[in-house]
Amino acid sequence: MQFCILGLGRFGSAVALALAKKGHEVLAVDKDEDRVSAIEDKVSQALVLDITQEKQIEALGMGHFDWVIVSMSQNIEASILGTLLAKELGAKNVLSKASSDIHAKILRKVGADRVIFPEREMGQRVAEYLSSPKIFDYIELSPEYSIIELVAPSNFENKTIRETQARSKFGVHIIAIKRRIAKVEKEGKLEAEEKVLIAPDPDEEILKGDLLILLGKLENLEKVKKQ
Protein backbone atom coordinates (compact mmCIF):
# COMPACT_ATOMS: atom_id res chain seq x y z
CA MET A 1 0.00 0.00 0.00
CA GLN A 2 1.02 3.63 -0.46
CA PHE A 3 0.86 6.23 2.26
CA CYS A 4 1.62 9.93 2.43
CA ILE A 5 2.36 11.42 5.85
CA LEU A 6 2.02 15.19 6.11
CA GLY A 7 3.75 16.40 9.27
CA LEU A 8 6.63 14.54 10.92
CA GLY A 9 6.18 15.40 14.58
CA ARG A 10 6.22 12.59 17.16
CA PHE A 11 3.01 11.01 15.90
CA GLY A 12 3.57 11.51 12.15
CA SER A 13 7.10 10.12 12.23
CA ALA A 14 6.02 7.16 14.39
CA VAL A 15 3.28 6.27 11.88
CA ALA A 16 5.65 6.74 8.94
CA LEU A 17 8.29 4.47 10.46
CA ALA A 18 5.79 1.80 11.49
CA LEU A 19 4.24 1.70 8.00
CA ALA A 20 7.66 1.58 6.34
CA LYS A 21 8.68 -1.28 8.64
CA LYS A 22 5.62 -3.21 7.50
CA GLY A 23 6.90 -2.88 3.94
CA HIS A 24 4.54 -0.18 2.69
CA GLU A 25 5.58 2.67 0.40
CA VAL A 26 5.74 5.82 2.47
CA LEU A 27 6.17 9.42 1.38
CA ALA A 28 6.99 11.55 4.42
CA VAL A 29 6.61 15.32 4.18
CA ASP A 30 7.41 18.20 6.54
CA LYS A 31 8.57 21.79 6.18
CA ASP A 32 11.28 21.22 8.78
CA GLU A 33 14.51 20.02 7.12
CA ASP A 34 15.83 18.33 10.27
CA ARG A 35 12.72 16.21 10.66
CA VAL A 36 12.89 15.14 7.04
CA SER A 37 16.61 14.28 7.30
CA ALA A 38 15.99 12.21 10.41
CA ILE A 39 13.59 9.94 8.55
CA GLU A 40 14.67 9.95 4.91
CA ASP A 41 16.69 6.76 4.97
CA LYS A 42 13.94 4.81 6.68
CA VAL A 43 11.03 5.51 4.32
CA SER A 44 10.58 5.33 0.53
CA GLN A 45 10.84 9.07 0.09
CA ALA A 46 10.99 12.15 2.32
CA LEU A 47 10.48 15.74 1.15
CA VAL A 48 10.76 19.22 2.60
CA LEU A 49 7.53 20.97 1.62
CA ASP A 50 5.09 23.48 2.99
CA ILE A 51 1.84 21.58 2.74
CA THR A 52 -0.25 24.72 3.20
CA GLN A 53 0.89 25.78 -0.27
CA GLU A 54 -1.50 24.27 -2.79
CA LYS A 55 1.02 24.15 -5.65
CA GLN A 56 3.53 22.24 -3.53
CA ILE A 57 1.03 19.67 -2.32
CA GLU A 58 -0.46 19.32 -5.83
CA ALA A 59 2.89 18.08 -7.09
CA LEU A 60 2.71 15.10 -4.72
CA GLY A 61 -0.16 13.46 -6.62
CA MET A 62 -2.62 12.88 -3.76
CA GLY A 63 -4.69 10.45 -5.82
CA HIS A 64 -1.87 7.87 -5.80
CA PHE A 65 -2.06 7.20 -2.09
CA ASP A 66 -4.30 4.75 -0.31
CA TRP A 67 -4.22 6.97 2.75
CA VAL A 68 -2.96 10.48 3.42
CA ILE A 69 -2.25 11.11 7.08
CA VAL A 70 -2.36 14.72 8.26
CA SER A 71 -0.59 14.92 11.59
CA MET A 72 -0.04 18.55 12.47
CA SER A 73 -2.55 18.95 15.29
CA GLN A 74 -0.32 21.52 17.02
CA ASN A 75 -0.81 23.85 14.07
CA ILE A 76 -4.58 23.79 13.69
CA GLU A 77 -4.64 26.03 10.64
CA ALA A 78 -2.10 23.90 8.77
CA SER A 79 -3.90 20.72 9.77
CA ILE A 80 -7.26 21.99 8.47
CA LEU A 81 -5.74 23.39 5.29
CA GLY A 82 -3.70 20.24 4.71
CA THR A 83 -6.80 18.07 5.11
CA LEU A 84 -8.89 20.26 2.81
CA LEU A 85 -6.21 20.42 0.11
CA ALA A 86 -5.43 16.70 0.29
CA LYS A 87 -9.10 15.88 -0.22
CA GLU A 88 -9.62 18.46 -2.96
CA LEU A 89 -6.57 17.23 -4.83
CA GLY A 90 -7.86 13.69 -5.00
CA ALA A 91 -6.75 11.82 -1.87
CA LYS A 92 -8.85 8.66 -1.59
CA ASN A 93 -8.76 8.56 2.21
CA VAL A 94 -7.55 11.16 4.66
CA LEU A 95 -6.86 10.46 8.30
CA SER A 96 -6.31 13.58 10.40
CA LYS A 97 -5.03 13.96 13.93
CA ALA A 98 -7.12 16.29 16.07
CA SER A 99 -6.28 18.14 19.25
CA SER A 100 -9.82 18.97 20.40
CA ASP A 101 -13.46 18.17 19.66
CA ILE A 102 -13.99 21.40 17.75
CA HIS A 103 -10.84 20.77 15.73
CA ALA A 104 -12.16 17.29 14.92
CA LYS A 105 -15.52 18.72 13.85
CA ILE A 106 -13.83 21.10 11.42
CA LEU A 107 -11.56 18.37 10.06
CA ARG A 108 -14.59 16.21 9.32
CA LYS A 109 -16.35 19.13 7.65
CA VAL A 110 -13.41 19.76 5.33
CA GLY A 111 -13.29 16.13 4.31
CA ALA A 112 -11.31 13.98 6.78
CA ASP A 113 -12.47 10.37 6.43
CA ARG A 114 -11.18 9.53 9.89
CA VAL A 115 -10.22 11.72 12.79
CA ILE A 116 -8.15 10.40 15.65
CA PHE A 117 -7.14 11.58 19.08
CA PRO A 118 -4.08 9.43 19.82
CA GLU A 119 -3.41 10.95 23.25
CA ARG A 120 -7.04 10.54 24.32
CA GLU A 121 -7.27 6.98 23.00
CA MET A 122 -3.97 6.02 24.58
CA GLY A 123 -5.00 7.72 27.83
CA GLN A 124 -8.10 5.58 27.91
CA ARG A 125 -6.10 2.42 27.33
CA VAL A 126 -3.60 3.36 30.02
CA ALA A 127 -6.43 4.12 32.46
CA GLU A 128 -8.02 0.74 31.71
CA TYR A 129 -4.71 -1.00 32.24
CA LEU A 130 -3.86 0.83 35.46
CA SER A 131 -7.27 0.25 36.97
CA SER A 132 -7.31 -3.40 35.88
CA PRO A 133 -3.75 -4.66 35.45
CA LYS A 134 -5.06 -8.03 34.28
CA ILE A 135 -6.53 -6.35 31.19
CA PHE A 136 -3.95 -6.21 28.45
CA ASP A 137 -6.01 -4.54 25.80
CA TYR A 138 -9.41 -3.05 25.35
CA ILE A 139 -11.55 -2.13 22.33
CA GLU A 140 -14.87 -0.38 22.64
CA LEU A 141 -17.23 -1.79 20.02
CA SER A 142 -20.18 0.30 21.09
CA PRO A 143 -21.21 2.13 24.28
CA GLU A 144 -22.50 -1.23 25.54
CA TYR A 145 -20.12 -3.87 24.18
CA SER A 146 -16.38 -4.20 24.37
CA ILE A 147 -13.65 -6.66 23.55
CA ILE A 148 -11.05 -7.09 26.24
CA GLU A 149 -7.89 -9.08 26.53
CA LEU A 150 -7.81 -10.47 30.03
CA VAL A 151 -5.43 -12.80 31.82
CA ALA A 152 -7.40 -15.97 32.56
CA PRO A 153 -8.96 -15.56 36.00
CA SER A 154 -7.80 -18.20 38.49
CA ASN A 155 -11.32 -19.70 38.58
CA PHE A 156 -11.04 -20.44 34.86
CA GLU A 157 -7.63 -22.13 35.01
CA ASN A 158 -7.54 -25.83 34.14
CA LYS A 159 -11.19 -25.76 33.09
CA THR A 160 -12.50 -26.22 29.58
CA ILE A 161 -14.27 -23.26 28.01
CA ARG A 162 -17.50 -25.19 28.44
CA GLU A 163 -16.80 -25.74 32.14
CA THR A 164 -16.13 -22.04 32.74
CA GLN A 165 -19.74 -21.34 31.68
CA ALA A 166 -18.44 -18.08 30.22
CA ARG A 167 -21.48 -17.77 27.98
CA SER A 168 -24.27 -19.31 30.06
CA LYS A 169 -23.26 -17.91 33.46
CA PHE A 170 -21.46 -14.67 32.55
CA GLY A 171 -22.84 -13.80 29.14
CA VAL A 172 -19.42 -13.32 27.56
CA HIS A 173 -17.87 -15.03 24.56
CA ILE A 174 -14.29 -16.28 24.56
CA ILE A 175 -13.52 -15.49 20.94
CA ALA A 176 -9.81 -16.25 21.06
CA ILE A 177 -7.04 -17.36 23.37
CA LYS A 178 -3.49 -16.03 23.19
CA ARG A 179 -1.13 -18.49 24.76
CA ARG A 180 2.59 -18.09 25.30
CA ILE A 181 4.44 -21.34 25.66
CA ALA A 182 8.09 -22.26 25.96
CA LYS A 183 10.13 -23.87 23.23
CA VAL A 184 13.72 -25.07 23.10
CA GLU A 185 16.16 -22.95 21.12
CA LYS A 186 19.88 -23.31 20.43
CA GLU A 187 22.07 -24.78 23.16
CA GLY A 188 19.02 -25.92 25.09
CA LYS A 189 17.89 -22.40 26.07
CA LEU A 190 14.19 -21.81 26.45
CA GLU A 191 12.35 -19.14 24.55
CA ALA A 192 8.73 -18.07 24.40
CA GLU A 193 6.45 -18.34 21.43
CA GLU A 194 2.87 -17.24 21.04
CA LYS A 195 0.00 -19.36 19.81
CA VAL A 196 -3.37 -17.82 19.02
CA LEU A 197 -6.45 -20.02 19.11
CA ILE A 198 -9.25 -18.34 17.18
CA ALA A 199 -12.82 -19.41 17.98
CA PRO A 200 -11.47 -22.07 20.36
CA ASP A 201 -13.23 -25.37 20.79
CA PRO A 202 -15.53 -25.51 23.84
CA ASP A 203 -13.41 -28.45 25.08
CA GLU A 204 -10.21 -26.42 24.97
CA GLU A 205 -8.68 -26.25 28.42
CA ILE A 206 -7.70 -22.83 29.73
CA LEU A 207 -4.17 -22.73 31.13
CA LYS A 208 -2.58 -20.43 33.69
CA GLY A 209 -1.23 -17.38 31.88
CA ASP A 210 -3.63 -17.62 28.93
CA LEU A 211 -4.83 -14.27 27.62
CA LEU A 212 -8.54 -14.59 26.92
CA ILE A 213 -10.07 -12.36 24.27
CA LEU A 214 -13.58 -11.75 25.57
CA LEU A 215 -16.52 -10.12 23.88
CA GLY A 216 -19.47 -8.97 25.89
CA LYS A 217 -21.40 -6.27 27.64
CA LEU A 218 -19.31 -4.16 29.97
CA GLU A 219 -21.12 -5.23 33.12
CA ASN A 220 -20.64 -8.91 32.22
CA LEU A 221 -16.96 -8.43 31.47
CA GLU A 222 -16.64 -6.79 34.89
CA LYS A 223 -18.08 -9.95 36.50
CA VAL A 224 -15.51 -12.12 34.74
CA LYS A 225 -12.69 -9.78 35.81
CA LYS A 226 -13.63 -10.38 39.43
CA GLN A 227 -13.35 -14.19 39.17
Place this chain on the structure above:
Amino acid sequence: MTHSAKELKELLEEAKFYILNQNYEKAEQILLSLLKESPDDKEILYNLGLLYELTHEWSKAKDFFEKVLNLDPNNEQAKEHLERVTKL
Protein backbone atom coordinates in the same frame (compact mmCIF):
# COMPACT_ATOMS: atom_id res chain seq x y z
CA MET B 1 19.93 -28.88 51.39
CA THR B 2 22.86 -28.03 49.11
CA HIS B 3 23.37 -29.73 45.79
CA SER B 4 26.46 -30.46 43.80
CA ALA B 5 27.00 -28.61 40.53
CA LYS B 6 25.83 -31.71 38.63
CA GLU B 7 22.67 -32.01 40.73
CA LEU B 8 21.94 -28.30 40.25
CA LYS B 9 22.24 -28.74 36.50
CA GLU B 10 19.89 -31.74 36.55
CA LEU B 11 17.32 -29.93 38.66
CA LEU B 12 17.47 -26.95 36.33
CA GLU B 13 16.83 -29.26 33.37
CA GLU B 14 13.91 -30.75 35.27
CA ALA B 15 12.49 -27.27 35.87
CA LYS B 16 12.86 -26.46 32.16
CA PHE B 17 11.07 -29.69 31.31
CA TYR B 18 8.16 -28.63 33.51
CA ILE B 19 8.08 -25.19 31.86
CA LEU B 20 7.94 -26.83 28.43
CA ASN B 21 5.01 -28.93 29.61
CA GLN B 22 3.24 -25.94 31.14
CA ASN B 23 3.49 -27.37 34.64
CA TYR B 24 4.43 -23.94 35.94
CA GLU B 25 3.80 -24.71 39.61
CA LYS B 26 6.32 -27.53 39.71
CA ALA B 27 8.83 -25.51 37.68
CA GLU B 28 8.46 -22.53 40.01
CA GLN B 29 8.96 -24.72 43.10
CA ILE B 30 12.22 -26.14 41.78
CA LEU B 31 13.57 -22.83 40.48
CA LEU B 32 12.82 -20.91 43.67
CA SER B 33 14.52 -23.53 45.79
CA LEU B 34 17.54 -23.52 43.44
CA LEU B 35 17.61 -19.74 43.68
CA LYS B 36 18.07 -19.93 47.46
CA GLU B 37 21.26 -21.91 46.90
CA SER B 38 22.52 -19.92 43.92
CA PRO B 39 20.97 -16.45 44.00
CA ASP B 40 23.28 -15.15 41.26
CA ASP B 41 22.86 -17.96 38.78
CA LYS B 42 21.85 -16.25 35.54
CA GLU B 43 20.15 -19.30 34.11
CA ILE B 44 17.96 -19.79 37.15
CA LEU B 45 17.07 -16.09 37.13
CA TYR B 46 16.34 -16.11 33.38
CA ASN B 47 14.13 -19.18 33.60
CA LEU B 48 12.18 -17.68 36.49
CA GLY B 49 11.72 -14.52 34.43
CA LEU B 50 10.52 -16.61 31.50
CA LEU B 51 8.14 -18.62 33.70
CA TYR B 52 6.54 -15.46 35.06
CA GLU B 53 6.34 -14.02 31.56
CA LEU B 54 4.46 -17.11 30.39
CA THR B 55 2.05 -16.95 33.33
CA HIS B 56 1.57 -13.22 32.71
CA GLU B 57 2.98 -12.20 36.07
CA TRP B 58 4.91 -9.51 34.28
CA SER B 59 6.01 -7.48 37.23
CA LYS B 60 7.78 -10.54 38.70
CA ALA B 61 9.17 -11.35 35.25
CA LYS B 62 10.57 -7.82 35.01
CA ASP B 63 12.39 -8.21 38.35
CA PHE B 64 14.09 -11.40 37.26
CA PHE B 65 15.13 -10.16 33.82
CA GLU B 66 16.55 -7.04 35.47
CA LYS B 67 18.55 -9.24 37.84
CA VAL B 68 20.03 -11.09 34.85
CA LEU B 69 20.98 -7.78 33.27
CA ASN B 70 22.56 -6.52 36.51
CA LEU B 71 24.86 -9.54 36.37
CA ASP B 72 25.29 -9.52 32.60
CA PRO B 73 24.41 -6.14 31.04
CA ASN B 74 24.99 -7.45 27.52
CA ASN B 75 22.57 -10.35 27.78
CA GLU B 76 20.48 -9.83 24.63
CA GLN B 77 17.87 -12.42 25.49
CA ALA B 78 17.12 -10.83 28.87
CA LYS B 79 17.00 -7.38 27.22
CA GLU B 80 14.42 -8.53 24.66
CA HIS B 81 12.24 -10.15 27.28
CA LEU B 82 12.49 -7.13 29.58
CA GLU B 83 11.34 -4.91 26.75
CA ARG B 84 8.41 -7.21 26.06
CA VAL B 85 7.18 -7.35 29.65
CA THR B 86 7.48 -3.62 30.20
CA LYS B 87 5.58 -2.63 27.05
CA LEU B 88 1.96 -1.70 27.60
